Amino acid sequence: MSETNKHNAFRTVVRRELDRMVSRRLYFGVCIVLPLFCIFFMSTIFGDGQMENIPVGIVDQDQTSLSREVSRTVAAVPTFKVTRHYTDQEAARRATQAKEIYGYLVIPANFEADAIAGRQATLAYYYHYALLSVGGEVNGAFATVLGQLSMDPVVMQATALGIGEEQITSFLLPVTASNHPLFNPDLDYSVFLSNPFFFVFFQIIVLLTTLYAVGSEIKFGTGREWLSAAGGNIVTAVAGKLLPYTIIFSLMSVLANYVMFGLLHIPFACGFWPLNLTAILFVMSTQALALFIFSLFPVLGIVISIVSMIGSLGATLAGVTFPVESMYAPVYYSSFLFPVRHFTEICQNLLYGDYGFAYTWVNYSALLAFLLPALLLLPRLKKAIENEAKWSHLLS
Structure with a gap:
């Protein structure tokens, strides 16, 4: 041809x-x-590139002013949307398995009393990790907010003893982490x-x-x-x-x-x-x-x-x-x-x-x-x- x-x-x-x-x-x-x-x-x-308003729940077994302050602090995190408050962990666990919520925080009984007395006060959180992206966001947000809350009792006691803010920071955070995400600083x-x-x-x-x-x-x-x-x-x-x-x-x-x-x-x-x-x-x-x-x-x-x-x-x-x-x-x-x-x-x-x-x-x-x-x-x-x-x- x-x-x-x-x-x-x-x-x-x-x-x-x-x-x-x-x-x-x-x-x-x-x-x-x-x-x-x-x-x-x-x-x-x-959307805006960030996960926001992920449904979570709170199990408040203490019902004190401190537990309510913790609940308000968690609710103020943009990643979370506290949709329900539960009276027991079993109900919250079933809601998580049904994907009605993707995680929940447990505030145990006597939490305020243990925190004030200087005894070990534990806050536990659970999250749904079948969806890796959502689970990672929930875990990271809980870890961040609870890390800040865990230092509050120590700060209050140290302040009452007359220790300055700079000294408190030096022994609470002896190593300061500085994060610089490459190529995506906004984590979008x-x-x-x-x-x-x-x-x-x-x-x-x-x-x-x-x-x-x-x-x-x-x-x-x-x-x-x-x-x-x-x-x-x-x-x-x-x-x-x-x-x-x-x-x-x-x-x-x-x-x-x-x-x-x-x-x-x-x-x-x-x-x-x-x-x-x-x-x-x-x-x-x-x-x-x-x-x-x-x-x-x-x-x-x-x-x-x-x-x-x-x-x-x-x-x-x-x-x-x-x-x-x-x-x-x-x-x-x-x-x-x-x-x-x-x-x-x-x-x-x-x-x-x-x-x-x-x-x-x-x-x-x-x-x-x-x-x-x-x-x-x-x-x-x-x-x-x-x-x-x-x-x-x-x-x-």
Whole structure:
């Protein structure tokens, strides 16, 4: 086929795919509506970036002025919203198990008397740790507020003995901790979760859309027409079909970066160009992965289930909420089979320090490497298209 005929065939395939896209509202939904919804959802889900008003309870078995002061101090913590006061621990424990509250403080009987007499007065708190993020916030808030309360009786006694405030501080806190959270000083959840979580959801959309765009040709018996429009060249057929989706999904990625780093002012250490080019490469590698999987077994109904599972695993193995290096060795090494894993590694490098290409060239190479298996299996895909009657029978 001459170069002119190849170009004409490519344009024919692109026009054919655009006609298919505008003929069904499904394509508008998955290519435009769902990505825009994901951008809006991930841009607003974390609110001010901090967990606030987490429901907790208080079990006050002392019912004294000191216990009521402790209750008011806990209620004043922005992280907490004291929704109920319980008379016994069993009721509070059942409420925590039912997730009516996510933790509770126990003020024991004789708490005020023990505190005034200088005896050991213990405040115990319990929290729901099945949800790690919420449990961590509740634990941290309780530890902070109770750490301050534990020093109050000592301060009062020392003050009564005439000891100065500076001296009290020196023996109560001989070592002063100074915390400086790197890259996220406000401990804002949106800084380190909004961008990667969007692309975790986005990869599932890209995978499923690519599968359906290619697989529907076999499912509805139009594969030979598609291949004929490409002049029998499977590379031209695949490139022309996927190009409109690549452009749309790349624009959605650029829009997501602009919304999160431009409008929401999430801090980042690099410019927009590295982020956008990386996102476009991620879209292409994800499409290649979907094409590779479908070429292995071109039965749309089954392969969609496989890709859905792969997309879900990618959310875990991206290393956003738990370091992949700390997982079991087989899980760690299998994480490199997911484009979103390499994309996350690159983005963390770009956002937190822009340390240079030397730290990310392996990940960039891996994203490019996803294109190779898809290209190698194109002859198998062509054979499946030519035998679409057999595959259509399997689908029915």
